[in-house]
Amino acid sequence: MASHYPKRVLFLDLVLSVFRLNGLLISEGDAMTQNMGLTHARWKVIAAIALSTNGLTVPGIARVLGQSRQAVQRITDVMVQDALLVYLPNPRHKRSVLVRLSDEGKVAYSQLREVQDPWAIATTDDIPTEELDTALRLVRRLIQKFDR
Amino acid sequence: MASHYPKRVLFLDLVLSVFRLNGLLISEGDAMTQNMGLTHARWKVIAAIALSTNGLTVPGIARVLGQSRQAVQRITDVMVQDALLVYLPNPRHKRSVLVRLSDEGKVAYSQLREVQDPWAIATTDDIPTEELDTALRLVRRLIQKFDR
DNA sequence: TAATTTTTGTCAGTATGCTGTCATCATCTT
DNA sequence: AAGATGATGACAGCATACTGACAAAAATTA
Numbered sequence: 001m002a003s004h005y006p007k008r009v010l011f012l013d014l015v016l017s018v019f020r021l022n023g024l025l026i027s028e029g030d031a032m033t034q035n036m037g038l039t040h041a042r043w044k045v046i047a048a049i050a051l052s053t054n055g056l057t058v059p060g061i062a063r064v065l066g067q068s069r070q071a072v073q074r075i076t077d078v079m080v081q082d083a084l085l086v087y088l089p090n091p092r093h094k095r096s097v098l099v100r101l102s103d104e105g106k107v108a109y110s111q112l113r114e115v116q117d118p119w120a121i122a123t124t125d126d127i128p129t130e131e132l133d134t135a136l137r138l139v140r141r142l143i144q145k146f147d148r
Numbered sequence: 149m150a151s152h153y154p155k156r157v158l159f160l161d162l163v164l165s166v167f168r169l170n171g172l173l174i175s176e177g178d179a180m181t182q183n184m185g186l187t188h189a190r191w192k193v194i195a196a197i198a199l200s201t202n203g204l205t206v207p208g209i210a211r212v213l214g215q216s217r218q219a220v221q222r223i224t225d226v227m228v229q230d231a232l233l234v235y236l237p238n239p240r241h242k243r244s245v246l247v248r249l250s251d252e253g254k255v256a257y258s259q260l261r262e263v264q265d266p267w268a269i270a271t272t273d274d275i276p277t278e279e280l281d282t283a284l285r286l287v288r289r290l291i292q293k294f295d296r
Numbered sequence: 297t298a299a300t301t302t303t304t305g306t307c308a309g310t311a312t313g314c315t316g317t318c319a320t321c322a323t324c325t326t
Numbered sequence: 327a328a329g330a331t332g333a334t335g336a337c338a339g340c341a342t343a344c345t346g347a348c349a350a351a352a353a354t355t356a
Contacts, residue, residue, distance in 0.1 A: 008269055024214050027214075069305085093303090121156055124155050132158045134279065142271070146175070
């Protein structure tokens, strides 16, 4: 049983499991979007923007996704060229524009949700809400610790 | 409160949070190993091998880390050249060799543990073992679902 | 306000990871 | 045993991500 291990080993096990789950989730997303021509770098950006409430800047997306701002900047630049995203003036910051979904981007997101919603529901079908909630809380707690 | 959201949104939130935590954990590991000349591609391989009980093949490491076997193969080939790893005959498979830490690799791992252990202990200091355990169980459950 | 620090955009260079492909060997099925 | 299926190693091409560096703008502090 995992609970018989010392806490340290338990945690390191969790860390490796997060790496693995990360890879599997990307595979899942890629499988869901393969007929839409979206790479994981792109649907992650779309999802991050769609789930945000107040709009996101490029460095903001990078923070949410745990990536470098340069990597995100490169992707969003290309996605603006491909008309999936638009840059909008940011009332709170003159240089750092807000990134929004274009109409085409919104279409892509709704297409994504058509497969993502059933996937999410099926995946969590046999998992109690409380378990998801406590796990999310722990993950957020760890994020807070590591986020400078 | 997160628990007032529908389960689907809770889960999608967890997914994005796993992406973010994944990035932050890599940053943490890189910070710990920066004076040892290890990249995250390398310390992940070292950790995966060190935590395995029966030895791992290249595709086995890839499965544990949630990556492609080609990516791992490339890294392990270089790490064997750099004398951090050794390939050993696999009694259970003629072509697929076992990957082990060399003496130098073991030194690197013990150096890694000198910083990793205090880090793990400090990180989980204010987190009950039960929470870690339930979170690990949930993550493993998700991994099982997605791992073909 | 002035000085300092932080954030952001941008570019260059490099490392890592993925897909697709093919041949080879292992394992399973019949 | 023979054939079918699956796993593995190897290679090529490409996408993605990181670091470091620099300048400009913003935010913070004195």
